Amino acid sequence: MPRSQGPARSVKPISLQLPGTGRTSVMEGDFDLSVESTPHAGLTGLHWSLSHFRTKGPDTIEVQGGRLSDFFFTQVAISGTFEAELTCGAMYDTRAIGLLRPQRPAARYRFSERENRLFGVLSTPETIEGWFGDHLPPRLRRLLDGVGGATYHRPNPLPNDLRQMLLRSLATTSPLRQQLVEAAAVQILGYQLESLSERGQEKGLTERELGAAREAHLLIQDDPAGDLTTAGLASWLGISARRLDMAYRALFECSVYQGLLASRLSHACDALRAGEPIKSVAFRLGYASVSSFSYAFRRQMGLPPRQWQETQSKSRPAAAFRSVRPR
Numbered sequence: 001m002p003r004s005q006g007p008a009r010s011v012k013p014i015s016l017q018l019p020g021t022g023r024t025s026v027m028e029g030d031f032d033l034s035v036e037s038t039p040h041a042g043l044t045g046l047h048w049s050l051s052h053f054r055t056k057g058p059d060t061i062e063v064q065g066g067r068l069s070d071f072f073f074t075q076v077a078i079s080g081t082f083e084a085e086l087t088c089g090a091m092y093d094t095r096a097i098g099l100l101r102p103q104r105p106a107a108r109y110r111f112s113e114r115e116n117r118l119f120g121v122l123s124t125p126e127t128i129e130g131w132f133g134d135h136l137p138p139r140l141r142r143l144l145d146g147v148g149g150a151t152y153h154r155p156n157p158l159p160n161d162l163r164q165m166l167l168r169s170l171a172t173t174s175p176l177r178q179q180l181v182e183a184a185a186v187q188i189l190g191y192q193l194e195s196l197s198e199r200g201q202e203k204g205l206t207e208r209e210l211g212a213a214r215e216a217h218l219l220i221q222d223d224p225a226g227d228l229t230t231a232g233l234a235s236w237l238g239i240s241a242r243r244l245d246m247a248y249r250a251l252f253e254c255s256v257y258q259g260l261l262a263s264r265l266s267h268a269c270d271a272l273r274a275g276e277p278i279k280s281v282a283f284r285l286g287y288a289s290v291s292s293f294s295y296a297f298r299r300q301m302g303l304p305p306r307q308w309q310e311t312q313s314k315s316r317p318a319a320a321f322r323s324v325r326p327r
Contacts, residue, residue, distance in 0.1 A: 035051050035052075036050045037050070038178075038182075044127075044185075045130070046123050046127070046186060046189065047121075047122040048120065048182065049120045050117065050118075050119050050120075051119075052117045053111060053115075053116040055111050056114065060108060060110045060111075062106065062109075063106065063108075063109060064106040070124060071102075071124055072099060072101050072123050072125065072189070073099075073100045073101070073120060073121070073122050073123075074098065074188060075121075076120075076121075076166060076188060077094040078166075078167065078170070079115055079273070079274070080114075080116030080117060081113055081116075082111045084109050086100065086104075086107050086153070087103060087107070088103050090153040092155060095222070096155040096156055096218060098153060098156035099153070099154050099196070100153045101152040121188055123189060128140070129144055131190075139196045140193060156192060156195050157221065157252075158191065158192075159254070160263060161262065162187055162188055162191060163266060164265070164301075165184050166181075166184040166188065168180075169184045171312060205246060205247050209247040212237040213244060213251050214251065215237055216233045216234075217248070217251075217259060219233060220233075220256075220260055221263055221266075224264045224266070224267040224285060225264070225284055225285045226286075230244060230255075233256060244256060261296070264296075265297065268293070268297060269301075269308075271284075272312065278294075278306060278309070282294075293305070
């Protein structure tokens with residue numbers, strides 16, 4: 001089950017300055033970048049952005065935003081995979097981005113694929129403090145009191161149900177799209193903030209057991225078609241299956257088995273959105289037949305795979321990119 005990564009290609013990073021808000025496209029060298037971001041903080045005080053990077057892949061790009069440095073930030077990988085490094089040296093990747101408070105609004109991304117879409121959520125410390133009022137958890141209070149100090153980063157995988165809710169919100173053509181996406185952004189950032197509390201300790205779970213649950217989640221994300229089981233993961237991670245499932249439920253609000261099913265669904269959605277044939281997706285993800293895959297998919301997404309795939313292609317905006325040759 002160990003994860004392996006291919007050798008990194010050494011390339012000269014290209015620096016891009018991201019605009020503040022609205023819709024824009026940027027072309028620089030081999031990169032095409034399209035960004036949609038909220039023009040105001042909305043009713044919740046949050047800002048969100050959807051960035052679409054198209055590169056020759058694999059490539060490295062340095063991105064700098066127009067925000068002030070006093071903010072909290074998290075991301076969700078909609079498609080593609082990447083590794084990122086903040087200016088302070090803190091590292092994170094697609095699988096467990098977690099919560100960040102950068103010293104500067106800049107990072108270096110190494111993309112592994114040509115198409116990469118990232119959803120970002122940003123909030124000021126004042127907004128977060130206003131959410132909690134007099135019930136601010138001690139860990140978060142310490143973090144807010146340290147404004148202006150070292151960068152904070154807590155790797156934490158996002159539950160698949162939140163990711164799927166975000167995908168549905170982004171894909172809708174409803175006039176309420178802005179409100180739906182903002183609601184998803186609130187839940188995504190809220191989950192990361194809630195994870196800072198002493199969650200799970202009331203059940204007597206140790207940090208080692210909670211860490212094993214996070215590692216199990218990463219293994220599940222890496223191998224959705226694999227023959228993974230709760231018992232097998234527990235044996236690999238060196239804890240009992242019962243304690244692993246308890247820790248997993250405390251962190252992700254579902255069992256390990258439900259996490260496995262959700263991971264399969266998430267990868268199925270990515271593959272269908274990319275145009276992969278339904279039959280190919282079904283068998284690659286380990287389903288015994290196309291009908292069993294269709295039944296499982298419809299139960300979760302509300303539509304059969306073919307109809308869902310068609311709605312995705314219809315809601316996808318017209319190509320906003322063109323190939324850019326090296327100068």
